[in-house]
Amino acid sequence: MHIIDVNLGGGFLLQYANRGQSQMMGYLIETPDGKTIMIDSGNYCEEDACCLYELLKNRGGNIDLWLFTHAHIDHFGALLWLFENKPDFDLKIADMRFDFPPVEWFKTVEQGWYYDSNRDFAAALEKHKITPKTITAGENIKCGEISIEVLKDARDYENYVKGNEINDSSAVFKVHFPNRDVLFLGDLGWDGGADLLKEIPNEKLRCGIVQMAHHGQNGVDRAFYEVVQPEICLYCAPDWLWDCDTGGGKGSGPWKTLEVRRWMEELGVSMSCPHAYGDYKFI
Numbered sequence: 001m002h003i004i005d006v007n008l009g010g011g012f013l014l015q016y017a018n019r020g021q022s023q024m025m026g027y028l029i030e031t032p033d034g035k036t037i038m039i040d041s042g043n044y045c046e047e048d049a050c051c052l053y054e055l056l057k058n059r060g061g062n063i064d065l066w067l068f069t070h071a072h073i074d075h076f077g078a079l080l081w082l083f084e085n086k087p088d089f090d091l092k093i094a095d096m097r098f099d100f101p102p103v104e105w106f107k108t109v110e111q112g113w114y115y116d117s118n119r120d121f122a123a124a125l126e127k128h129k130i131t132p133k134t135i136t137a138g139e140n141i142k143c144g145e146i147s148i149e150v151l152k153d154a155r156d157y158e159n160y161v162k163g164n165e166i167n168d169s170s171a172v173f174k175v176h177f178p179n180r181d182v183l184f185l186g187d188l189g190w191d192g193g194a195d196l197l198k199e200i201p202n203e204k205l206r207c208g209i210v211q212m213a214h215h216g217q218n219g220v221d222r223a224f225y226e227v228v229q230p231e232i233c234l235y236c237a238p239d240w241l242w243d244c245d246t247g248g249g250k251g252s253g254p255w256k257t258l259e260v261r262r263w264m265e266e267l268g269v270s271m272s273c274p275h276a277y278g279d280y281k282f283i
Helices: 046-057 074-083 102-106 116-126 190-199 222-228 257-266
Strands: 002-004 012-015 026-030 036-040 065-067 140-143 144-153 172-176 181-184 209-211 231-236 271-274 278-281
Touching: 002 271, 026 046, 046 074, 065 140, 074 116, 102 116, 144 190, 190 222, 222 257
Parallel strands: 002 278, 036 065, 181 209, 209 231, 231 271
Antiparallel strands: 012 026, 012 278, 026 036, 140 144, 144 172, 172 181
């Protein structure tokens, strides 16, 4: 594990890497007063789910706040896997919040690929008597000595009908540690990013530590990052995606990771932290 001192002022942020082969996103936050916050969870596979379970059980199995950025299974799937495959599921979730579109809507977009997973996730939450709260752009969520500012919710999901509507309706969070902020973009795309630039003052989007949109490729455009002015970039990108490698070597794949990496170099980013290099703990 890489341990990086970024002067958060208390608590820590853990970016844990994929354990399966697919891309995923999951972050664990400890507040300065010891509370546990999760943002997303990982993909629907045993490897990611067991990693998540071990991390949380080592903290006593209590989650004070669980947020989800959007309704793709590589973000909520690890928790769904635990719901479905651990008969003795014993994690205690005090507060869960997200703003997914209605389950039936998923039949109408992206060829219906995500209908089954969203239906199953909703059913699992009901079975385990977890009633998630919605989030609203502009609200501040307090958890211990950390506040989380919601810059964008998913209520604009019907505005994006170009095959990227679930990603573009990602919630965007700005997590305020005592000394530093971290910006979480989920899988926000070009259109969603452009809309956010229109709605949010530039100074509010500026942030030194940024979770790169859509695993660091084909997310928001360069103009968005020029406004954000990141110093440290967090990439939820496994090795094949980080190097854009389908087996023919670096750059052999169709993804835009290398282009985004070049943007960040040109913008003067001091540190890039991908899943390809393992887990990162920021303190």
